[in-house]
Amino acid sequence: MAKKCAVITGVTGQDGAYLAQLLLEKDYRILGVARRSSHFGVSTHRLDWLGIADHIEIVDGDLLDLGGLCRIVRDARPDEVYNLAAQSFVKTSWDQPVLTAQVTGVGALNVLEAVRLEAPEARVYQASSSEMYGLIREPIQSETTPFYPRSPYAAAKVFAHWSTVNYRESFGMHASSGILFNHESPLRGLEFVTRKITDAVARIKLGQANELRMGNLDARRDWGHARDYVRAMWLMMQQPVADDYVVATGRTTTVRDFLSAAFAHVDLNADDYVRIDPAFLRPAEVETLHGDAAKAHRILGWSPLISLEQMIGEMVDADLARHRDRT
Numbered sequence: 001m002a003k004k005c006a007v008i009t010g011v012t013g014q015d016g017a018y019l020a021q022l023l024l025e026k027d028y029r030i031l032g033v034a035r036r037s038s039h040f041g042v043s044t045h046r047l048d049w050l051g052i053a054d055h056i057e058i059v060d061g062d063l064l065d066l067g068g069l070c071r072i073v074r075d076a077r078p079d080e081v082y083n084l085a086a087q088s089f090v091k092t093s094w095d096q097p098v099l100t101a102q103v104t105g106v107g108a109l110n111v112l113e114a115v116r117l118e119a120p121e122a123r124v125y126q127a128s129s130s131e132m133y134g135l136i137r138e139p140i141q142s143e144t145t146p147f148y149p150r151s152p153y154a155a156a157k158v159f160a161h162w163s164t165v166n167y168r169e170s171f172g173m174h175a176s177s178g179i180l181f182n183h184e185s186p187l188r189g190l191e192f193v194t195r196k197i198t199d200a201v202a203r204i205k206l207g208q209a210n211e212l213r214m215g216n217l218d219a220r221r222d223w224g225h226a227r228d229y230v231r232a233m234w235l236m237m238q239q240p241v242a243d244d245y246v247v248a249t250g251r252t253t254t255v256r257d258f259l260s261a262a263f264a265h266v267d268l269n270a271d272d273y274v275r276i277d278p279a280f281l282r283p284a285e286v287e288t289l290h291g292d293a294a295k296a297h298r299i300l301g302w303s304p305l306i307s308l309e310q311m312i313g314e315m316v317d318a319d320l321a322r323h324r325d326r327t
């Protein structure tokens with residue numbers, strides 16, 4: 001039997017790397033879409049970290065370029081297309097709102113349109129986000145909770161989400177949205193709060209830094225592990241009927257408690273090192289998120305396997321190893 005083929009946009013990002021690893025274990029052929037820069041080659045440091053860079057075919061492509069996406073889909077005739085690419089950092093979206101709308105919003109529509117035109121039987125996964133709930137309308141958010149976006153990023157994701165629903169309903173495409181709550185790992189970008197913390201904890205422990213400047217410590221997030229969450233993406237693509245699913249742990253934690261746990265992992269006290277810096281506050285905040293993944297449990301048979309404590313330990317240990325290697 002021919003191998004299944006998957007196209008992954010955003011393959012150089014956190015989720016792209018873990019998803020590629022999962023699909024390789026399942027013997028897929030993987031085409032990873034990556035945008036060109038002036039530097040030679042593609043930045044594959046996450047794929048290298050997982051030891052899988054040589055097993056992925058990288059193709060040049062940008063979410064803003066519909067023609068290029070059509071070419072990729074036409075040539076590959078994929079079974080599954082995972083749209084993980086985005087301008088994904090919420091805080092930057094206030095500085096680059098139009099770019100964020102174009103990449104994170106219209107870019108997703110470009111992917112849907114490329115599949116509709118060139119391979120309409122292919123199954124599409126859209127990376128929707130719990131940020132869409134924003135100023136929450138219900139204390140625990142499920143697929144039926146109304147959206148109230150609080151950033152240009154979240155507004156763009158709402159557009160992409162409804163475009164996905166609309167292509168499913170208009171054209172009968174197998175297009176699903178995973179409304180994923182925050183998920184982290186040692187491959188998380190350094191600008192996101194969890195990795196910023198674990199990286200700083202490691203440097204402080206090794207005597208390479210002596211403080212950590214932070215924004216709103218009262219924000220609450222429902223944090224899971226990226227490795228668990230990419231499994232949910234794949235499960236959605238295996239269902240006979242496309243649909244939308246919340247993916248979350250059902251546990252919500254403050255940034256302050258995450259900080260305490262990360263410092264405690266190396267026997268330090270967060271209060272001795274953390275300073276509040278208004279530069280890290282946002283024009284509008286998402287104060288709290290708490291997901292209800294009952295539908296994913298029931299229909300996909302999905303549950304998270306990695307606890308918050310295990311994840312924090314893994315992230316701090318990975319950052320300690322990275323910084324030790326540099327000294």
Ligand code: NDP
Pocket residue numbers: 009010011012013014015016033034035043061062063064083084085086087088089103127128129130179180181182183184189
């Ligand atoms: P990352 O920021 O780690 O990765 C984003 C990826 O998008 C990178 O590969 C980046 O490429 C690529 N990209 C950015 N702009 C373009 C473009 N114009 N054309 C092609 N590729 C582009 O994000 P994550 O892996 O954390 O998240 C994956 C997806 O899931 C994103 O859409 C994010 O918004 C969404 N999401 C993430 C959650 C999380 O907690 N991680 C939760 C919910 C949703 P490059 O390497 O060149 O920068």
Ligand code: GDR
Pocket residue numbers: 088089090091128129130131180181182183191192193194196213214215216217219220221255280281282285286287
């Ligand atoms: P978020 O993630 O905005 O939820 O989006 P991030 O880790 O950036 O922020 C989480 C919360 O922590 C607070 N915070 C800080 N955040 C950062 N980055 N730096 C700080 O110093 C800091 N101090 C406090 C923030 O205010 C916020 O409340 C992530 C991204 O992956 C999105 O792409 C994805 O859609 C959502 O998660 C779900």
